[in-house]
Amino acid sequence: MNFRRLFLIGLPYLWLLALFLIPFGIVLKISLSDIALAIPPYTPTLDFSEGLAGLGRFLAALDFENFTWLTQDELYWRAYLSSLQIAVVATLITLAVGFPIAYGMARAPDEWRPTLMMLVILPFWTSFLIRVYSWMGILGREGVLNQVLMWSGIISEPLTILNTNTAVYIGIVYTYLPFMILPIYATLDKLDVSLLEAAEDLGCTRTSAFWLVTLPLARPGIIAGCFLVFIPTLGEFVIPSLLGGSDTLMIGKVLWEEFSANRDWPVASAVAVVLLLILIIPIVLFQRNQQRQAEAEQ
Amino acid sequence: MRRFSWFNATSLTLGFAFLYFPMVILVIYSFNESKLVTVWAGFSTKWYGELLQNEAFLDAAWVTVRVAVMSSTIATLLGTMAAYTLVRAGRFPGRTLFSGMIYAPLVMPEVITGLSLLLLFIAIGLDRGVTTIVLAHTTFSMCYVSVVVSSRLMSFDRSLEEAALDLGCTPWDAFRSVTLPIIAPAVISGWLLAFTLSLDDLVIASFTSGPSSTTLPIKIFSAVRLGVSPEINALSTIMIGIVAVGVISASLISKRAAIQREREERQAAG
Numbered sequence: 416m417n418f419r420r421l422f423l424i425g426l427p428y429l430w431l432l433a434l435f436l437i438p439f440g441i442v443l444k445i446s447l448s449d450i451a452l453a454i455p456p457y458t459p460t461l462d463f464s465e466g467l468a469g470l471g472r473f474l475a476a477l478d479f480e481n482f483t484w485l486t487q488d489e490l491y492w493r494a495y496l497s498s499l500q501i502a503v504v505a506t507l508i509t510l511a512v513g514f515p516i517a518y519g520m521a522r523a524p525d526e527w528r529p530t531l532m533m534l535v536i537l538p539f540w541t542s543f544l545i546r547v548y549s550w551m552g553i554l555g556r557e558g559v560l561n562q563v564l565m566w567s568g569i570i571s572e573p574l575t576i577l578n579t580n581t582a583v584y585i586g587i588v589y590t591y592l593p594f595m596i597l598p599i600y601a602t603l604d605k606l607d608v609s610l611l612e613a614a615e616d617l618g619c620t621r622t623s624a625f626w627l628v629t630l631p632l633a634r635p636g637i638i639a640g641c642f643l644v645f646i647p648t649l650g651e652f653v654i655p656s657l658l659g660g661s662d663t664l665m666i667g668k669v670l671w672e673e674f675s676a677n678r679d680w681p682v683a684s685a686v687a688v689v690l691l692l693i694l695i696i697p698i699v700l701f702q703r704n705q706q707r708q709a710e711a712e713q
Numbered sequence: 714m715r716r717f718s719w720f721n722a723t724s725l726t727l728g729f730a731f732l733y734f735p736m737v738i739l740v741i742y743s744f745n746e747s748k749l750v751t752v753w754a755g756f757s758t759k760w761y762g763e764l765l766q767n768e769a770f771l772d773a774a775w776v777t778v779r780v781a782v783m784s785s786t787i788a789t790l791l792g793t794m795a796a797y798t799l800v801r802a803g804r805f806p807g808r809t810l811f812s813g814m815i816y817a818p819l820v821m822p823e824v825i826t827g828l829s830l831l832l833l834f835i836a837i838g839l840d841r842g843v844t845t846i847v848l849a850h851t852t853f854s855m856c857y858v859s860v861v862v863s864s865r866l867m868s869f870d871r872s873l874e875e876a877a878l879d880l881g882c883t884p885w886d887a888f889r890s891v892t893l894p895i896i897a898p899a900v901i902s903g904w905l906l907a908f909t910l911s912l913d914d915l916v917i918a919s920f921t922s923g924p925s926s927t928t929l930p931i932k933i934f935s936a937v938r939l940g941v942s943p944e945i946n947a948l949s950t951i952m953i954g955i956v957a958v959g960v961i962s963a964s965l966i967s968k969r970a971a972i973q974r975e976r977e978e979r980q981a982a983g
Contacts, residue, residue: 419884424805427795427855431814434852438829441836512731515724522721531725533964538732540956542913544930545949549735552742552941557749559738592732650822652916657937667824674828684832687825698820 446481446684481685490669491686495693497664501580502648505587509644510637512588513595517636520596521603535600539593546590547657554582554658578660586654591647595640602636603629635708642701649697650690666690736953743946760947770948773932777912780843780928784850785907791851792858792907793900799859800866818856826853827920834921841923849921850911857910858903865899866892 485491520531538546553559554577561573576582606629614624652667659665666686674683717725743761747754764770798805799812818826830849831841839845873895877887893900915930922928936945 420802423794424798424802424811427791427798427859428807428811430791430852430855431795431811434830434833434848435814435818438833441832442825442829445832512728516728519717519721519725519728522718523725524716529964529968533960534729534732537957537960538736540909540960541736541953542930542949542956544913544915544933545739545952546735548933548937548941548945548949549739551937552946553735553738555941557752589731589735592728646820647822650824652824653934657934667822670824670828680832683828687828690822691825694820694822701820702816 442684442687445680446688447479448681449480481681482689484682485685485689490664491666494664494666494669495689498649498651498666499693501583501587501665502645502651505584505591505648506641506645508584509588509591509595510641513592513640514599514637516592517596517599517603520600521606532600535593535596543590544653547586547653550582550586550589550658551577554585577658578663580659580663582658583655583663583665586658587644587648587651590654591644594643598639598643599633599636602633606632635704635711638704639701639708642697642704646694646697646701649694739946740950740953743943743950745943745946748943760943761951764944764947764951767944769927770929770932770944773927773929776843776926777929780846780850780918781908781911784847784854784911785904787847788851788855788907789858789900789904792855792903793862793896795855795859796863796866800863815856815859818853819860821853823914823916827917830917831920841921842926845921845923846918846926846928849917850907850914853917854907854910857906858900861903861906862896862899865896869895 516535520528520535523531551558555561556573556575556577558577560576561570564570565573576585610628610632611624614628615621619627650667651665652671655663655665655668656671659668667690670683670686670690673679673686744756744758745753746757746759795811795815799815827849830845830852834841834845873891874887877891878884882890913930914928915934918928919931919934922931933945933948936942
């Protein structure tokens with residue numbers, strides 16, 4: 416192996432080892448430590464400076480105390496469950512909103528498509544924080560939505576939407592919509608229209624051709640879109656903290672508060688480790704879906 | 714010739730109305746005279762004036778741009794190297810781990826990435842500031858760059874490189890005069906992506922920044938936690954405007970390039 420090749424492989428490799436893998440090792444290590452009133456605020460139970468003796472002592476004293484704590488304190492498992500619930504429901508709503516848009520784009524006249532594509536991508540380049548913030552002015556008690564509804568006489572009392580879970584759902588659907596539209600559009604765009612014509616020639620109605628032909632062929636895109644929305648939503652922090660209320664429990668927010676407000680690093684690290692374990696299942700499923708799709712295209 | 718059916722036209726209209734309505738409201742209210750964002754009190758540009766005099770925001774903007782330029786440049790270099798390694802280097806020890814580390818940050822929740830990097834910086838005793846944010850942003854954005862560049866590398870004809878090598882180029886010359894011009898569009902879009910990701914990032918920057926290195930998203934977040942503010946609306950409008958001009962002109966340039974290429978190909982054929 417020559418020097419140039421070693422440099423080419425080695426530099427990004429070392430970078431990721433040092434700034435991606437090792438930090439995870441540290442999180443894992445601290446999640447097994449005890450909290451302490453010190454700086455940094457934990458007592459390391461694993462000390463490499465003592466060599467093998469330190470490792471032995473660590474294994475003898477290993478107690479998963481912080482993880483036991485997570486299962487005992489209601490706050491944490493309720494936060495995990497409620498994050499999962501919010502992520503699942505929000506993903507399904509995003510699918511219901513995104514599919515017709517992707518379908519409309521794929522069936523649009525050819526000269527319209529670049530413009531429609533740009534209109535979907537444009538919000539993606541716009542700051543995520545600003546897109547979440549823009550709903551605060553709309554959903555508030557004196558927000559635009561309430562003003563319009565009161566002015567038109569539909570309601571007489573302003574609705575409380577901001578700082579509830581409803582606002583969190585709206586925020587998630589809004590910010591992650593492009594992630595749902597783009598993969599579905601990609602599969603629908605490649606769909607051979609003659610298959611639909613064949614189905615209709617063979618006696619299918621339009622609706623049944625949609626259910627029997629279009630939908631199954633769009634499945635890889637639908638699955639990819641759902642995972643692209645579900646995975647980041649599960650650990651979401653910005654949306655629940657700006658649009659959610661005090662009763663909105665999401666694990667990303669809990670982790671943040673545990674770390675910065677309570678300064679309980681060991682528990683924050685344990686929360687992170689468990690979140691990662693939960694995420695591994697959808698991530699592996701997503702990778703498999705992408706691989707199958709890539710193989711089908713070859 | 715396909716036309717819009719009424720169903721598709723309705724779903725597209727409603728869909729794009731939903732995507733753009735909040736931003737339009739934001740822009741309109743940034744020109745509101747009243748401090749109360751919800752009451753329209755006439756047209757005014759006074760919030761833009763106040764924004765330009767707000768030193769804290771200007772400082773934060775400067776930190777953000779510096780971080781974004783540095784991190785996206787390093788990320789583009791490292792990400793292109795990583796993509797080249799993954800697509801061209803064949804087998805080497807630890808390849809699976811390497812490709813895993815390239816894809817993992819793309820799906821990692823930001824809170825976990827931020828927390829783990831902060832714990833690393835504390836463990837090695839690195840003071841938090843611009844350097845630590847640059848290191849953090851480079852790490853996750855190099856993965857995005859690598860995905861963009863490797864898809865381009867995979868789709869191009871390798872025999873062009875081999876021809877250059879057969880004709881006596883050194884591997885470096887072949888890379889510089891054949892490979893690089895072909896992957897250049899992907900490298901540029903990778904840089905733009907890394908730059909935008911860095912400009913946007915709130916969570917990872919909050920974990921890795923120090924007191925002297927507040928970025929714009931951190932500043933915006935702490936301001937809007939207290940409620941809607943017309944100054945933030947003005948700031949958002951400026952940012953939306955920059956993005957809109959950038960994206961629209963990029964698409965016009967690429968459209969013109971495509972037309973030009975088509976014309977040249979037609980001339981070459983005729």
